[in-house]
Amino acid sequence: MTAVAPAEGRCLRSGFVIPKNSPNKDGAYAYLDAMLDKSAQEAFAVDMGYNPTVTTRCRADLNQRIGFTPTRFKNSSISTTNHMNKNDVPFKGMVGQGAEELRVRCSPRLRIEWTPLFFLPSPGGGPSRGEEKNWRNNRWPRRLQRNSIQTKGRLVALSHDAGRAGDGVRGRRLIVPLAILFRYSFNSFEPRRMMVETFTLGQYVKFSPILLHRRAWTTLRVAALCTVTASSWVCRSLTCGAHPVAVQRMCYHAGGAAAVRRNAVRAAWVDDPVRLQGFLNVTLMQFGVITEPLQIMYTRAPSLPHHCRQSALHGADLAERDRSINRNVEEAAFSLGAGDHDVSFACCCRCRARHPAGTILTFILGMNAYATLSCSAAPNSR
């Protein structure tokens, strides 16, 4: 392994300072003197491998490895403090510009690929709120600023891995499965034989009263709401550092253990207490609190447990994506200044956009769950 130095020359800058208000200046000068002593500098070169001060020469064999050729040494710019004081601002600009050029030239993949879906406030630990507000006229930003260090951190994580993480089902790969599902809707469904492959509009005719009813619109809205709450909540849980499996379990139990059970069981677990003759109504009437049963079943309230259930389903997908992100990339993003929550949350959003399978699944199940409940409850449900 060999090292090379740029032929164009370079700028070396490394040093110690004594603060103006230092309580013991004499001690500080004594320390500097000891540090700049020839023996100390030689030991520094031998032990650490860093070049000694300009006037000290280390051993020839060591100089061969860590030193510079006379030409390269001549090309080096040994800056003075006064010079740096005068040129601090342009120097920083030069460094920044150089880094930017390097970034753009070396990796065309590193480009802005932020997908703004939902931007929820950080629950502490991420970039401070004040910092974020300063970026854009003291307002919480809807979109991320391009030049912020946090954005650069996010970019690394986003562009590198999240977009092509793991073996997830990407959007375009969903076209065929969705087409197959659409084709199923033209099959006929018989009680005993279940799905019979044929081509008929029977299902659409049969369900047209429901589809045309305003309940269809409500179903879509409830399903959309379920999807949004589920994915946002799971995202935030994951970005808070909760273990993906824990999030799944939590959602699963929160939604009643019926998340993967059959409709009848699910109805008994979750919906029974709010039925007309359910536990709640019977209890309240028993104690004389109400005289007529509450019609909770006919409102949208029973859909609340569904939100939790959808979270469990969505959590599985997102957690999988979250796990598949290269840890190195995340850490690189951290070292560029991104907060813990930023990286995770950004990755989650990115995954959600690139791998919409979980989102679509959640939406479909949301519709299914609500419609089943709604239809089975009563024809006059709202």
Added chain:
Amino acid sequence: MQETAGMRIYPTNEAFAQGLKSEEFGVGVMWKARVVQWQKRGYFP
């Protein structure tokens, strides 16, 4: 080589050394002194 395209950023010097050792990359920007330290410890020839 796991990947052939693009730039890689390593979060720490140690991660850089590991990447170099495992031949994830061949050329990188790093403190010269760090290279000497690694050679002294026998990480690299």
